[in-house]
Amino acid sequence: MFKIVRREEMSQGTVILNEIEAPLIARKAKPGQFVILKANEDGERIPLTMAETDAAKGTITIIYMVVGKSTALFKDLQVGDGYQDVIGPLGKATHLEKVGKVVCVGGGTGVAVLHPITRGLKEIGNEVVCIIGSRNKGLLIMEEHMKAASHDLRICTDDGSYGHHGFVTDVLKDVLKEGDIKLVVAIGPVPMMKAVSNITREYNVETMVSLNPIMVDGTGMCGGCRVTVGGETKFACVDGPEFDGHKVDYDELMLRLRAYQEDERKSHQHYCTIRDAR
């Protein structure tokens, strides 16, 4: 069992942080890599990118939004409980390089994944502008962390309850207009990454995104996570999860993410009904 040693509720209880004992993974993990987790014997395998790792303590940290049956099940796990299976580190690590001025754009729980990359980019000497957004002030996560990890933090909310009133893409355009941006990293919901990529393409600025397709094994043996990048089929679990944002077929990814929508809805509903009856 992989024990939960710390648990936090963020974003009004819709986003959960779990710090998990997994010394073998913590020893090897690098920013950008993910793990596959399975709560119990009958559970499914869910991929989540690590937000933090602590090799000395032997722990890894995941932050996830409660969206369906499995994440609802994960949410019910308390400190001292654990996951039956945690597998990793999987995927390629982020390629970190000193290029000059970079912009890191995060939306929703994507901010958790963006954090170690942002910090890494700053540590090796880049000038880092960071733009994070959420629907409203209460749903924003990791503001303090992101502030520390960047030189310039800009915040947006869809309803204007905090920071800029509008989308991260509005602010991104302003930053790009200032010029001299060498790299944009965007992590968040697929429509957001697509919108960011469309803007940066106009400005001809290299853009990296982290994709989140459906996965089963996470080791390249099934192809469930295949995505089209530059006209070629890639397996996100081994070739990614990070890709050139200008080459990704986002529409296909969004359609593929909906493959099990109906099953997911029923399964979540069923779980909540049973849990609430208890």
Place this chain on the structure above:
Amino acid sequence: MSETATKKTQISRVAMPEQEPKVRARNFLEVPTGYTVKMAQEEASRCLQCKKPGCVAGCPVGVDIPGFIDLIAQGDMTGAIRNLWSKNALPAVCGRVCPQESQCEGKCIVGKKGEPVAIGNLERFCADYERENGTGELPPKAPPTGKKIAVVGSGPSGLTVAGDLIVKGHEVTIFEAFHKAGGVLVYGIPEFRLPKAIVAQEVNFLERLGVKIQVNAVVGRTVSLDELSAEGFDAIYVGVGAGLPKFMNIPGENYVGILSANEYLTRANLMKAYKYPEVDTPIPLGKNVVVLGAGNVAMDSARTAMRLGAESVKIVYRRSRDEMPARQAEIHHAEEEGIELFLLTNPTRYIGNENGRLTGMECLRMELGEPDASGRRRPVPVKGSEFEIACDLCIVAVGSGANPLLTSETPDMKLNRWGNVVADEKTGKTTKKAVWAGGDIVTGAATVILAMGAGRQAADSIHEYLTLGW
């Protein structure tokens, strides 16, 4: 032939009882239900006890076939399973999934005039009898040698290596990337052909012998081969299989509803999605299902789709029936269960709707031309023969290649141009010091028993290395 021998060949082979096709096509219970003691003894009595048995030569792990069959005939079931274990740690698996017709039974002398002795059925009987009635007593082990071996991958070849080396007194740890041990035996071969409880029991047998199994360990990611050596493993065996699915590379391949057989079978078998929503992993349910390919994996996929309630299941294959690589018995079972064969047919593109979901595929009729490099007649498209097959689920079972996850992290281990590990044919030695390899990662996708045979040879070579040095 002596008078008794002649008499023996006149007894007909004892058929294995099976579930009725109509019933079994909709459940996941095992199709053959197994011999009774009486049936097993009757079948065992058909063996001629040859002095120079062809059957043993036909078995890749060299089981003493006349020996264990004679013990069954005498009613000594404990003796029979011990005899089997001395050569094969996984008899319940082999009795079920080996292609006996081209191995042991293909060489049986009784088969020259009538039907061969049902060696596979008898092997299965012994293992099942021991599981249900045995004492749980373990085979003897040699005194500890103090040597440590890491086995990477817990499929048939890895389990064989582990079983062989643990009884020789070495310490063995298996590293498995999945959360359950067994490799293709747990994620690939369906429950109705190989019940997972039986695989778990054979794996448990190795654990009781002292083999340690570390699941969730992705060698190449969680730990590297060099780190394993540094941690004190004296030898390493790489048996990671051929786990990279091949696709057709035709337009529309990423529509929702097109899955590799690896994904489909992993969901169904390892994740038990056939029990959804009792378990959490979903599996797409097709009304009209097409399976591409004609090997055993294709048969397993088609039969699984039928059991999950499909209205029609078609196998689409570009060659003819004679070239189908699946076992005859599997093709027969599939057809009995209502699966249709679309032979000499090749898909050219998938068709989908505005939601990105599969609705059909365009195919071409093929005819057989001149023999190709493999010696099989090459399928050639018939011009203008395009037609459509409507389908909402397509399972691609056209083969699998070497997964580069481990090998790409191990640059000092030589690979061939297909990404398979280069290993000595007799010993399994790789170009990396103290590392052996065998099974599908060396040969490309083959059979369970060939992987076990490779494991056996490597285990002998590893034992020699550990006791004598190079």
